[in-house]
Amino acid sequence: MASGEETFQAYLRRQGLKTTRQRTAIAREFLSSHRHITAEGLHRSVSRKNPAIGLVTVYRTLKLLAQAGVAKERRFGANESCYEPAAAGGHHDHMICKICGKIFEFENVKIEGLQDRVAAEHGFLIQDHKLELYGVCRGCRKVKPGARRRK
Amino acid sequence: MASGEETFQAYLRRQGLKTTRQRTAIAREFLSSHRHITAEGLHRSVSRKNPAIGLVTVYRTLKLLAQAGVAKERRFGANESCYEPAAAGGHHDHMICKICGKIFEFENVKIEGLQDRVAAEHGFLIQDHKLELYGVCRGCRKVKPGARRRK
DNA sequence: ATTATTATTGAAAACGATTTTCATGTTCTT
DNA sequence: AAGAACATGAAAATCGTTTTCAATAATAAT
Numbered sequence: 001m002a003s004g005e006e007t008f009q010a011y012l013r014r015q016g017l018k019t020t021r022q023r024t025a026i027a028r029e030f031l032s033s034h035r036h037i038t039a040e041g042l043h044r045s046v047s048r049k050n051p052a053i054g055l056v057t058v059y060r061t062l063k064l065l066a067q068a069g070v071a072k073e074r075r076f077g078a079n080e081s082c083y084e085p086a087a088a089g090g091h092h093d094h095m096i097c098k099i100c101g102k103i104f105e106f107e108n109v110k111i112e113g114l115q116d117r118v119a120a121e122h123g124f125l126i127q128d129h130k131l132e133l134y135g136v137c138r139g140c141r142k143v144k145p146g147a148r149r150r151k
Numbered sequence: 152m153a154s155g156e157e158t159f160q161a162y163l164r165r166q167g168l169k170t171t172r173q174r175t176a177i178a179r180e181f182l183s184s185h186r187h188i189t190a191e192g193l194h195r196s197v198s199r200k201n202p203a204i205g206l207v208t209v210y211r212t213l214k215l216l217a218q219a220g221v222a223k224e225r226r227f228g229a230n231e232s233c234y235e236p237a238a239a240g241g242h243h244d245h246m247i248c249k250i251c252g253k254i255f256e257f258e259n260v261k262i263e264g265l266q267d268r269v270a271a272e273h274g275f276l277i278q279d280h281k282l283e284l285y286g287v288c289r290g291c292r293k294v295k296p297g298a299r300r301r302k
Numbered sequence: 303a304t305t306a307t308t309a310t311t312g313a314a315a316a317c318g319a320t321t322t323t324c325a326t327g328t329t330c331t332t
Numbered sequence: 333a334a335g336a337a338c339a340t341g342a343a344a345a346t347c348g349t350t351t352t353c354a355a356t357a358a359t360a361a362t
Contacts, residue, residue, distance in 0.1 A: 018329050018338055039320080054341045059320065075226065079349095080319060095275050104273060111265045115284060118259055123289030124246050132281045133266060138274030169309055169358050190349080205312045210349065230320090231348060 004031045004070045004085060011068035022053045026061040030071065036082040036103055076103070076132065093130075097137035104137065155182045155221045155236060162219035173204045177212040181222065187233040187254055227254070227283060244281075248288035255288065 002010070008027050012019055029046045030037065037045075043058040062083050065071035072086045076096055091112070095104040111131065119126045153161070159178050163170055180197045181188065188196075194209040213234050216222035223237045227247055242263070246255040262282065270277045 016338085020328070020339060022340075052341085056321085056342080057340065060339085075228075077226075095270065095273065097275075098278065104275070106269055106273065108265060108269050111262055111269075114259060114262050114265070115282075118257055118262075119246065119284055119286065122246065122255060122257065123292065124248075124255070124284065125287040125292055126284050127249065127286040129285060130281070130283045131266075133270055133275065133277050134280060135270070135278040136276040141274065141276055167309085171310065171358070173311075203312085207313080207350085208311065211310090 008065060008068050008070050011064070011070075017064070022050070022057050023061050023064070025050050025053065026058055027065060027070070030062070030065060030083070031085055033085075035084045035105070036074065037084070038080055038082055040080070042083070074130075077134065091129075093132065095133040095135070095137070097140055098134055099136055099140035099143075102137055102139075159216060159219050159221050162215070162221075168215070173201070173208050174212050174215070176201050176204065177209055178216060178221070181213070181216060181234070182236055184236075186235045186256070187225065188235070189231055189233055191231070193234070225281075228285065242280075244283065246284040246286070246288070248291055249285055250287055250291035250294075253288055253290075 005024075005027055008023075009019060011017075012023070026042070026046055029049075030042055033042065033045060039059050039062055040055065042062070043053070043055045046053050046058060062071060062073075066073050066083070070086055071083045074082045074084060074094075076082065076094070090107065092105045092107045093111075095106065096102075097104075112129075115129060116126065156175075156178055159174075160170060162168075163174070177193070177197055180200075181193055184193065184196060190210050190213055191206065193213070194204070194206045197204050197209060213222060213224075217224050217234070221237055222234045225233045225235060225245075227233065227245070241258065243256045243258045244262075246257060247253075248255075263280075266280060267277065
């Protein structure tokens with residue numbers, strides 16, 4: 001089975017695009033990154049080892065990674081997009097804590113099954129889906145007052 | 152039971168805000184509008200009868216309507232936010248056709264139940280949720296080729 | 303009613319995230 | 333090595349949305 005990096009290279013070749021220093025660096029950093037990284041965040045990481053790489057190129061490469069199926073773009077309530085490596089495990093959904101901003105992942109086969117059924121009833125062909133639960137996480141439920149805000 | 156307009160008025164009064172010509176006009180147009188209207192779209196509608204009202208005021212009023220609980224803000228894959236009247240019926244979810252851009256609504260109590268269960272397992276308190284199915288609608292499935300794109 | 307107070311408005315400017323433009327640099331093919 | 337095609341970074345452009353600010357309108361106090 002192909003690693004994310006290989007899949008990406010293959011995609012580039014297939015599209016007649018070029019494998020460059022910066023694309024390789026960005027892809028590698030992205031794939032070894034934690035989940036839900038932002039373009040700006042990824043740029044910060046990449047810059048550590050490779051200060052010459054511009055934010056613009058990170059944006060462009062993230063888009064390519066998404067097209068290659070290696071990255072998934074997510075847009076939670078906020079203004080900016082997050083990307084996550086698509087490889088690991090199957091599909092999963094998210095719980096977002098409105099207090100601390102943390103994002104929790106979960107997976108539920110039964111829900112997916114029901115989605116399929118609903119879609120079928122409407123003659124709708126599902127290609128992708130997004131389920132997000134917004135609320136308060138366990139940790140933050142214990143802290144009563146005005147509480148901390150993220151960032 | 153209070154109409155959306157009444158709820159909005161009440162909210163304004165409660166907050167020490169003022170009832171103005173433009174707020175009334177915008178709220179009325181919004182409430183009588185079709186679902187999933189965009190700030191720009193609403194402005195276009197309002198402008199028809201009231202050309203002097205600025206887009207800025209529409210943005211501001213939509214925010215107030217949301218705070219009053221009369222409007223719900225949604226952000227589907229795209230770049231711009233949609234608003235929909237919150238009043239009619241309970242919560243519902245969306246199927247978005249990637250070909251024609253149409254948005255279909257559905258409701259499924261079983262899914263909501265499962266969501267609650269998952270959340271409970273994680274000690275998470277759900278305040279809101281969002282379920283979106285992306286794919287191809289019945290109509291577009293019949294049209295094979297490159298097909299039409301929205302807008 | 304009139305005035306005083308405070309909120310609201312529209313236009314233009316500011317904003318943040320993302321994209322495009324463009325001149326220059328790099329990769330890949332032969 | 334040479335040429336063609338693509339990629340890069342910086343700055344400028346875009347898009348949706350928010351803020352600023354001077355002028356105006358709504359409500360409260362007189």
